[in-house]
Amino acid sequence: MSSRERILGRVRRALADVPGGEPSYEEAVGRGYLREHGERSIEETVELLAENLADYRAIVHRTDAEELPLLIMRLLAARGPQYVLVPPGLPPEWMSAADPTRFHDRAVSTPHELDKVESVVTGCALAIAETGTIVLDGSPDQGRRRITLVPDHHICVVRVPEQVVSSVPQAMERLNPARPLTWISGPSATSDIELDRVEGVHGPRTLEVILVG
Amino acid sequence: MSGTYLGMPAFPKAAHEAVGNATLRGNLRHATHTIRGKRAKAVAELDDWAELREAGKQIKDHTLRHLDRYLVQLEESVTAAGGIVHWAADADEANRIVADLVKMTGESEVVKVKSMATQEIGLNEALEAEGIRAYETDLAELIVQLGKDRPSHILVPAIHRNRGEIRDIFAREMSEWGRPAPEGLTDTPAELADAARLHLREKFLRAKVGVSGANFMVAETGTLVVVESEGNGRMCLTLPETLISVVGIEKIVPTWRDLEVFLQTLPRSSTAERMNPYTSTWTGTTDGDGPSAFHLVLLDNGRTDTLADEVGRQALRCIRCSACLNVCPVYERAGGHAYGSVYPGPIGAILSPQLRGTQSEIDASLPYASSLCGACYEVCPVAIDIPEVLVHLRERVVEGGPVTREGNKVVLKPAKGHAAERAAMRAARWAFSHPGALRAGQRLASRTRRLHPRSLPGPGKAWSGTRDLPAVPAEPFRDWWQRTHGGTDGAK
Incomplete structure (x- = not known):
């Protein structure tokens, strides 16, 4: 007998007491919890996102489409001469003010090469206001998961209000489980030393979120 | 479960020794009290906490009551998404599967994401015996591994160490394993975290095989979820070419939507955050992004035996948040090591004796490692009635009776040493009738x-x-x- 059959057999014997006419999944699970917490205008939801991002030590900027390239240039310049990585589908106008010699417009081939890159600029799939979370789903403006992981500085652009949802349940509705997802709530952190939160372990130690709208 | 903790003394003896250690008590008291207050605040932010808790309980209960169906569905979904599913009835089988998979890649080292399941089966030791070195990459796991220590908390395995002790371990041991600690390392948490970043980076960049567990597996879509803070999880899940995930069969939820409940309750219960810094989800393999080979090892190792107990099976709802440890007056004083298992605290006191059986001295004593105050039940985000299961297991230890071990029904003899208790209860029964x-x-x-x-x-x-x-x-x-x-x- 294979282990698969053995385990499934054990499960079935263990559940011998469960009657045949059990309620279905839909009947068994009550969804009495809220779809979102509190009532907010769209502007207030964006404000809450900014607050919660900042609360977990992300640096938040607000700008409009016209000013965005200049802001990105300033944020990159503030970190000095460096390699900047962008995913293949990033809107080219976002980087139009940044020095074009400074970025690679391609996916870097090995983790060691990625480690030489200082900053990365991406878009996102959506942002969750109640938890201060941005979610990446590997779309062309976000790229492979590793490019937002190995560099030490991540600039993420969120289009407001259309990419902002209030809550986790609203986010689940809009996300595609078939894509590899990365949920990011502030820069890398640890609570492993005396259960106190310290920012900056393996992921980017600086997370800058630009709310554009 | 593995023999890692064989020969552990019974809980009262181990706890007695721990209680005498003033540093340990100080470290634990400080850490558990800090997190307790923060958790209460994070939970109070959600008006619908009671409804979320109830939904979490119902989702898990429903899944457990139809576990065979959901396991088969999960296998189909993972396979359809490009993953390969393996089944392991016990620790030895799981370890053998992982070791063989690593050998097939030709590699002799792996990077690991913190995982309770792989600790439970003693995977690192089993790989070591096969000439494969496993590097723990979670900060607390690294502290435990470098300190040749044992984990004492589900979420923060090095909770028994304070910053000064961690500094000493890093300064002394890091050079043995790779990049040494920086000269003049101090005990500020930020510097310690930075030392870990430097030490582990070279390992992440060259790793070809990653080993993980998972917090959730979605039957409907074949998606696995890892919830973490540091980014070491993301490193292990995305940089290697081969990913091997060892996951207990009870970690299934039926649908993608079910995650909306647990992604709200788990972070607030464990680290008291609205959301943990990083959550990764993946469904099989993705072309050009992350590992090109994905193996899922489904682990039984006593879980089906636990499922066979109508009262005790609720322990399988556990999502390993560790809120029950942080509020437990017994854990706070005795520390995690006294429980003689990778699962310490109140949840460990009901999980270990069910996964391993109550034959050993330590497992027979664990149901008594509680004052039955009920604080653990109160904070549990999936409403496991831990006191109820503790009392149920005490009865099993004292009275014996039918249980399931490795899939077979056996009848346990009453434990030795409870003769006076049984005689008193018999006399009381006679008198009252x-x-x-x-x-x-x-x-x-x-x-x-x-x-x-x-x-x-x-x-x-x-x-x-x-x-x-x-x-x-x-x-x-x-x-x-x-x-x-x-x-x-x-x-x-």
Whole structure:
């Protein structure tokens, strides 16, 4: 007998007491919890996102489409001469003010090469206001998961209000489980030393979120 | 479960030693009290906490009651998404599967995401025996591994260490494993975290095989979820070419939507955050992004035996948040090591004796490692009634009876050492079913009350050494009731 059959057999014997006419999944699970917490205008939801991002030590900027390239240039310049990585589908106008010699417009081939890159600029799939979370789903403006992981500085652009949802349940509705997802709530952190939160372990130690709208 | 902790003394002895360690008690008290307050605040932010908790319980209960169906569905979904599913009935089989998979890649080292399941089966030791080195990459796991120590908390395995001890371990041991700690390392948490970043980076960048567990597996889509803080999880899940995930069969949820419940309750219960810094989800493999080979090892190792117990099976709802550890007065004083298992605290006291059986001294003593205060049940985000299961397991230890071990029904003998307890309970049962004898006994006790000793003789001496014996009233209750017609006569 294979282990698969053995385990499934054990499960079935263990559940011998469960009657045949059990309620279905839909009947068994009550969804009495809220779809979102509190009532907010769209502007207030964006404000809450900014607050919660900042609360977990992300640096938040607000700008409009016209000013965005200049802001990105300033944020990159503030970190000095460096390699900047962008995913293949990033809107080219976002980087139009940044020095074009400074970025690679391609996916870097090995983790060691990625480690030489200082900053990365991406878009996102959506942002969750109640938890201060941005979610990446590997779309062309976000790229492979590793490019937002190995560099030490991540600039993420969120289009407001259309990419902002209030809550986790609203986010689940809009996300595609078939894509590899990365949920990011502030820069890398640890609570492993005396259960106190310290920012900056393996992921980017600086997370800058630009709310554009 | 593995033999990692074989030969552990029973809980009272191990706890007695731990309680004598003032540094340990100080570290634990500081850490658990810090997180307790923060958790309460994070939970209070959600008006619908009770509804989320109920939904989490219902999702898990429903899944467990149809686990065979959901396991088969999960296998289909993962396979359709490009993953390969393996089944492991016990720890040895799981370890063998992982070791063979690593050998097939030709590699001799792996990077690991913190995982309770792989600790439970003793995977690192098993790989070591096959010539494969496993590097723990979670900061706390690294502290434990470098310190040649054992984990003492589900979420923060090095909670028993303070910053000074961590500094000393890093300064002394890092050079043995790779990049040494920076010169002049101090004990500030930020510097310690930075030392770990530098030490582990070279390992992440060259790793070809990653090993993980998972917090959730979605049957409907074949998606796995890892919830973490540091980014070491993301490193292990995305940089290697091969990913091997070892996951207990109880980690399934039926649908993608179910995650909306647990992604709200888990971070707030464990690290007291609205959301943990990083959550990764993946469904099989993705072209050009992350590992090109994905293996899922589904682990039983005592879970189906636990499932067979109608009262005890609720322990399988556990999402490993560790909120119950942080509020437990016994854990706070005894520490995690006394529980003799990778699962310490209240949840460990009901999980370990069910996964491993109650034959060993430590497992038979674990159901007693509690004051039954109920704080663990109160904070549990999936409403596991831990006190109920503790009492149920105590009964099993004392009375014996039918249980399931490795899929077979067996009858346990009553444990040794509870003879006096059983005799007392038998006498009580007889007395309560013979009213005449009970009445005579109560009257006799009342009339002789001046002659009663203040402490018990013989085996009862230790018990009454720290307790006052209850005073016997001058008149039995039933006599008083009859004399005063239930107090309506106004007589005292």
